[in-house]
Amino acid sequence: MLAGGAYHETQELFLAPLTGTRQHGRFRRGTEASHPASPTGGCTTIPKNQVPSPFAPSALGTLSAVQTRRLGRTGHDSSVAILGGAAFITDTPDDAEGLFLEALEAGVNHLDIAPGYGLAERAVGPHLPAVRHRLFLACKTAETERDWALRRLDRSLERLQVDHLDLYQAHGVTSLEVLDQRDEAFQVILDARDRGLTRYVGVTGHDLGAPSAHLEAVRRYDLDTVMFPVYPTVWSDPTYRADVETLLAECAVRDVGVMAIKAVAWRPWGNRTPDALSWYEPHRTAVDIERGVRFALSTPGVHAFCTPSDPGTARRAISAATRYEPLSDTERQRAVEDAESGGIFPLSEKAVSPWR
Numbered sequence: 202m203l204a205g206g207a208y209h210e211t212q213e214l215f216l217a218p219l220t221g222t223r224q225h226g227r228f229r230r231g232t233e234a235s236h237p238a239s240p241t242g243g244c245t246t247i248p249k250n251q252v253p254s255p256f257a258p259s260a261l262g263t264l265s266a267v268q269t270r271r272l273g274r275t276g277h278d279s280s281v282a283i284l285g286g287a288a289f290i291t292d293t294p295d296d297a298e299g300l301f302l303e304a305l306e307a308g309v310n311h312l313d314i315a316p317g318y319g320l321a322e323r324a325v326g327p328h329l330p331a332v333r334h335r336l337f338l339a340c341k342t343a344e345t346e347r348d349w350a351l352r353r354l355d356r357s358l359e360r361l362q363v364d365h366l367d368l369y370q371a372h373g374v375t376s377l378e379v380l381d382q383r384d385e386a387f388q389v390i391l392d393a394r395d396r397g398l399t400r401y402v403g404v405t406g407h408d409l410g411a412p413s414a415h416l417e418a419v420r421r422y423d424l425d426t427v428m429f430p431v432y433p434t435v436w437s438d439p440t441y442r443a444d445v446e447t448l449l450a451e452c453a454v455r456d457v458g459v460m461a462i463k464a465v466a467w468r469p470w471g472n473r474t475p476d477a478l479s480w481y482e483p484h485r486t487a488v489d490i491e492r493g494v495r496f497a498l499s500t501p502g503v504h505a506f507c508t509p510s511d512p513g514t515a516r517r518a519i520s521a522a523t524r525y526e527p528l529s530d531t532e533r534q535r536a537v538e539d540a541e542s543g544g545i546f547p548l549s550e551k552a553v554s555p556w557r
Contacts, residue, residue: 266308273458282522286314287510341372431461475555
């Protein structure tokens with residue numbers, strides 16, 4: 202935090218302030234950085250045939266292209282797998298090239314990135330100009346003060362080497378208190394839309410309070426998109442599920458695009474040393490990763506999910522998305538019943554950084 206209590210993303214990786222205590226060789230951190238109905242998950246799903254790729258064969262192998270769904274009133278047919286920019290948090294441009302091009306080859310056409318994701322903007326930026334026409338580009342800000350939010354937007358555009366975004370989001374809004382603190386930043390986001398610097402505006406958040414805060418944000422600012430956690434363990438929390446269902450109902454009325462995060466979350470690290478680049482432990486097996494992807498995408502009203510920060514797990518999640526078929530109601534219930542108890546929230550108690 203700088204003078205005056207302002208939050209500035211240059212100070213923390215992944216929007217996660219350190220508590221200052223080290224456990225088992227790593228820091229424990231407080232918070233992460235940050236249609237028409239159909240039986241496939243509450244929106245129209247558009248299958249795509251395999252398309253010719255300008256890129257060489259990748260680590261993902263030869264895959265059918267990821268399906269797309271209309272992302273609410275944005276009108277964009279977004280790939281059901283959104284490439285999460287946190288996977289590039291420590292990368293150079295050369296490091297980032299592999300996963301970035303592999304995702305495009307698999308049919309991913311939506312990138313979600315943020316200045317709080319370490320080096321990600323600078324790693325991905327050099328690759329964007331050549332493929333900008335193929336990508337729905339979403340960025341975020343976690344700033345609270347107007348001047349800093351304006352600087353952050355300018356810096357993001359510069360680093361990403363673009364003149365506008367498709368979606369600009371308030372990042373890490375997890376409670377009504379946080380929402381109130383972000384009003385100046387929301388005004389910058391809305392003004393950016395008026396100035397042509399972004400086409401659409403939204404909100405994201407990782408924690409149990411996100412859905413209720415996002416409901417108020419949608420009503421207060423008439424947002425175009427929301428992004429919040431959906432995975433079996435958190436779905437087993439009756440209060441959280443009720444909040445999500447209320448939010449989803451409002452989004453359906455307003456035709457708001459809905460994106461899920463944490464689809465392949467397994468459990469908190471606890472006392473284990475992280476061996477994946479994620480503040481929680483992701484699922485490890487192909488079966489469990491595919492089940493998590495299918496659970497998120499078959500949640501009625503959800504249009505897409507954001508891939509996780511661990512690059513290897515992100516690749517496997519994209520692969521799972523190319524084979525997506527909805528879970529039946531019985532399969533969804535079984536996934537909830539089989540889920541690890543406890544979950545990865547609240548972040549202030551359970552998040553562990555593998556990056557420091």
